Amino acid sequence: MTHTGDITPGRLPADQLAAGFADAHPPLDAKNAVIEASRCYYCYDAPCIKACPTGIDIPSFIRKISTGNLKGSAHDILSANIMGGMCARVCPTEILCEDKCVRNAEGHKPVEIGALQRYATDALFASGTQLFERAAPTGRRVAVVGGGPAGLSAAHRLAMLGHEVTVFEARDKLGGLNEYGIAAYKTVDDFAQKEVDYLLAIGGITVQTGMVLGRDITLTALRRQFDAVFLGLGLAGVNALGAEGEDLPGVRNAVDFIAELRQAPDLSALPVGRRVVVIGGGNTAVDAAVQSKKLGAEDVTLVYRRGPAQMSATWVEQEFAQVNGVTVKHWLAPTRVLAEGGTVSGVEFAYTAADASGRLVETGETRVIPCDVVLKAIGQTFLPAAIQEGGIEVLELEKGRIKVDETRRTSLPGVWAGGDCVAGGQDLTVAGVEDGKRAAIAIDAWLRAAVAADAGSLAPAPLPA
Numbered sequence: 001m002t003h004t005g006d007i008t009p010g011r012l013p014a015d016q017l018a019a020g021f022a023d024a025h026p027p028l029d030a031k032n033a034v035i036e037a038s039r040c041y042y043c044y045d046a047p048c049i050k051a052c053p054t055g056i057d058i059p060s061f062i063r064k065i066s067t068g069n070l071k072g073s074a075h076d077i078l079s080a081n082i083m084g085g086m087c088a089r090v091c092p093t094e095i096l097c098e099d100k101c102v103r104n105a106e107g108h109k110p111v112e113i114g115a116l117q118r119y120a121t122d123a124l125f126a127s128g129t130q131l132f133e134r135a136a137p138t139g140r141r142v143a144v145v146g147g148g149p150a151g152l153s154a155a156h157r158l159a160m161l162g163h164e165v166t167v168f169e170a171r172d173k174l175g176g177l178n179e180y181g182i183a184a185y186k187t188v189d190d191f192a193q194k195e196v197d198y199l200l201a202i203g204g205i206t207v208q209t210g211m212v213l214g215r216d217i218t219l220t221a222l223r224r225q226f227d228a229v230f231l232g233l234g235l236a237g238v239n240a241l242g243a244e245g246e247d248l249p250g251v252r253n254a255v256d257f258i259a260e261l262r263q264a265p266d267l268s269a270l271p272v273g274r275r276v277v278v279i280g281g282g283n284t285a286v287d288a289a290v291q292s293k294k295l296g297a298e299d300v301t302l303v304y305r306r307g308p309a310q311m312s313a314t315w316v317e318q319e320f321a322q323v324n325g326v327t328v329k330h331w332l333a334p335t336r337v338l339a340e341g342g343t344v345s346g347v348e349f350a351y352t353a354a355d356a357s358g359r360l361v362e363t364g365e366t367r368v369i370p371c372d373v374v375l376k377a378i379g380q381t382f383l384p385a386a387i388q389e390g391g392i393e394v395l396e397l398e399k400g401r402i403k404v405d406e407t408r409r410t411s412l413p414g415v416w417a418g419g420d421c422v423a424g425g426q427d428l429t430v431a432g433v434e435d436g437k438r439a440a441i442a443i444d445a446w447l448r449a450a451v452a453a454d455a456g457s458l459a460p461a462p463l464p465a
Helices: 015-022 030-037 047-051 057-064 070-080 084-090 104-105 112-125 147-160 191-200 219-225 253-263 283-294 314-323 429-453
Strands: 141-145 164-169 207-211 228-231 251-253 275-279 297-302 325-328 332-340 343-354 358-371 373-376 415-417
Touching: 030 112, 030 275, 047 057, 057 070, 057 112, 057 141, 057 314, 070 084, 070 112, 084 112, 084 429, 112 191, 112 314, 141 147, 141 219, 141 253, 147 164, 147 191, 147 207, 147 228, 191 207, 219 228, 228 251, 228 429, 251 253, 253 283, 253 373, 275 283, 275 343, 283 297, 283 373, 343 373, 415 429
Parallel strands: 141 164, 141 228, 164 207, 228 415, 251 373, 275 297, 275 373, 297 325
Antiparallel strands: 332 343, 343 358
């Protein structure tokens, strides 16, 4: 095999880059939004509500769109999910609310709930209307570690309930997955930061960036300085391929590639291989593969060790990848990364199959896919070092993540956690938002109970509708 390694920026002219990274799903206009809203049956005990992790009253917000009450519609959405604008763009609605739409049972396409949710929230942000205000100050202080969806959701709800919140974020910007981990064509016009600005505008939230738990701050110190703590740490580790040669130049983590692209001021300055192989089967793999293609890579191949039904990327994401020129290959597991002249020249894969018990086995056959770049997207892991002090874990873990109860309370009094870092956590913005909201309500109840026990005068604040 002749190696023609080629990693370079500027593969496409500016106009093609702009077109490629334009909004992948343009918003509904007013006429089409009303038409789509009219398709909803406004079901009683609607199954779409139960399928939404944050419990948005979907029939209610859609009915308000049909009557022109966009402010009321947005209130229905954001009171349940303060990051409803981003979730309208990135939620896998095809396996959540829209999958449970009763129109599916009739053989019709479901109501476009995600598009309608975006229509209502976009109208609110464009108007500059602030829907929420803080309750009377409680005098209580809460630390939130992590400025991703879970942390921001917790911070907003706690501030709304009257508490003073300090958010400690490791990176330069808030937003977490929404800012650093999602394809650029899903969230154009810097929407992630616009949503963060809206959320912070409620007041009562102080932000400290560049603060890493275990390096700049410790859980022990936070518990001493604040009345309660919420941990929304996310997943900082990346799984290894376990294949020979994965440390070669040209092999990198897909999450780093996506983060670099999202923060790049000029896409034409980003280098991309002529031939790219992405290994993985989730949304991160799809985002990395499609964006490589949109940057100008000639051949992009996404490779997964099992079949399409086992991929964590939804059928919509898988179809989107193929429509955008990505070749998807299944039943192949990487065995080694090949090199010529010290740089990547290809990846050797073993053909795989599922045995009678469903266990993955190699068939004995192999094949090589030539490439200049390999992007690893085989999952991220929680790094417990952040919650270790003196080499000892200070929180109880379950399956490598923080163990919590149904209120997201941890094993330490006064400490809650949510998002991807908790046992059972999902790599979904909407799941993190619900964790943060649920924890904030529990923290508020705990703080008020403590004050009541001390014969204080902290009266319960009404929860938002």
